[in-house]
Amino acid sequence: MTDINILPPDSGPHDAAETAEIRQAIELLFFAYRDFTSDPDVILSRSGYGRAHHRILHFVGAYPGINVAQLLAILRITKQSLGRVLKQLLKQGFVEQRPGKHDRRQRLLFLTGKGREFEARLSSPQHERVRRAFAAAGPDAVSGYLQVLEHLINESERKIILDAIKRG
Amino acid sequence: MTDINILPPDSGPHDAAETAEIRQAIELLFFAYRDFTSDPDVILSRSGYGRAHHRILHFVGAYPGINVAQLLAILRITKQSLGRVLKQLLKQGFVEQRPGKHDRRQRLLFLTGKGREFEARLSSPQHERVRRAFAAAGPDAVSGYLQVLEHLINESERKIILDAIKRG
DNA sequence: TATTTATGTCAGTCATGTTGACATATTTCG
DNA sequence: CGAAATATGTCAACATGACTGACATAAATA
Numbered sequence A, B: 001m002t003d004i005n006i007l008p009p010d011s012g013p014h015d016a017a018e019t020a021e022i023r024q025a026i027e028l029l030f031f032a033y034r035d036f037t038s039d040p041d042v043i044l045s046r047s048g049y050g051r052a053h054h055r056i057l058h059f060v061g062a063y064p065g066i067n068v069a070q071l072l073a074i075l076r077i078t079k080q081s082l083g084r085v086l087k088q089l090l091k092q093g094f095v096e097q098r099p100g101k102h103d104r105r106q107r108l109l110f111l112t113g114k115g116r117e118f119e120a121r122l123s124s125p126q127h128e129r130v131r132r133a134f135a136a137a138g139p140d141a142v143s144g145y146l147q148v149l150e151h152l153i154n155e156s157e158r159k160i161i162l163d164a165i166k167r168g
Numbered sequence C: 001t002a003t004t005t006a007t008g009t010c011a012g013t014c015a016t017g018t019t020g021a022c023a024t025a026t027t028t029c030g
Numbered sequence D: 001c002g003a004a005a006t007a008t009g010t011c012a013a014c015a016t017g018a019c020t021g022a023c024a025t026a027a028a029t030a
Helices: A017-047 A051-062 A068-075 A081-090 A113-139 A139-152 A155-167 B016-047 B051-062 B068-075 B077-092 B113-137 B137-152 B155-167
Strands: A095-098 A108-112 B095-099 B107-111
Touching: A017 A051, A017 A113, A017 B051, A017 B113, A017 B137, A017 B155, A051 A081, A051 A095, A051 A113, A051 B016, A051 B068, A051 B137, A068 A081, A068 A108, A081 A095, A095 B107, A108 A113, A113 A139, A113 B068, A113 B137, A139 A155, A139 B016, A139 B113, A139 B137, A155 B016, B016 B051, B016 B113, B051 B068, B051 B077, B051 B095, B051 B107, B051 B113, B068 B077, B068 B107, B077 B095, B107 B113, B113 B137, B137 B155
Parallel strands: none
Antiparallel strands: A095 A108, B095 B107
């Protein structure tokens, strides 16, 4: 037992206390996201739609005139997956398509009045949750929150996404 | 046209600029979570497992001796859903069960050595992502980030969850 | 004109969630 | 002690939303 135990045991490439902090932060993100996404689910399941519908409604609402390829890139799903859900939203009159001005192969997507109404109803409990959390945590905390989220995004796409979000 | 247009148009119960800020924050959370969860997917799909397996491995690893009911409450799924995935993890020797000391009906869950190893491999890219984001954003931002996440959690369970996370 | 691109669609499969019903062991209550 | 409640497991059927692979059409581009 001639060890000189200055460092804590099992201190690998990363500090153990720091690792615990990271684990806690990961769990916090899990729980926050779990509750955050549960808000629209109540309304959705009563209406016979799912989260996939909400995601489409959100991004078409936020970026009117978005095309199919862009939507696919955002959602990271295949066109077959998107197609099934989007077809329903078109048929129900929540979303409409117009051919692109410059490229007439493209189908630009827009929410109809009915679509905007439904999207707002789905989003409102989520908006309220975020609004309350921001108010409770205060502006400095919000700023830090946004900074960390930005850095969690893949660096390769970070700039493009941030630009799009701010313009949207 | 005798309107006195002092307020911006369509200013409902909430300020329009604030609403835009909330929408941006929601999208940022979506993109951050999307990329955050994509990390283990690469390893998982190569191994023939899914996110459901990872979630179980994470929480059993973080809370050794957790029982089935607690795990169900955290994941918010039915015991049938949990059962299917947990059964595989037991059979593959990643998780083991021991009867509860006080209540022998309970099955307390633990990771095996093999399970700890696999969990660490799955989590490491996620940990690295968070670690880098925290380092880039700085300690004050991290503190704000955590504060906001806490307030996004349902208020009714917030205290219990936070206590559990900090003890875990 | 030939090729590439943007989109749509058919068919089959998989992962993971759901509900409902029922079984077993154990604890707790009257 | 015996009855009821609890913790867990399991069977079956079904829904949602992912996936792959193949193929079709219209429009842009080389």
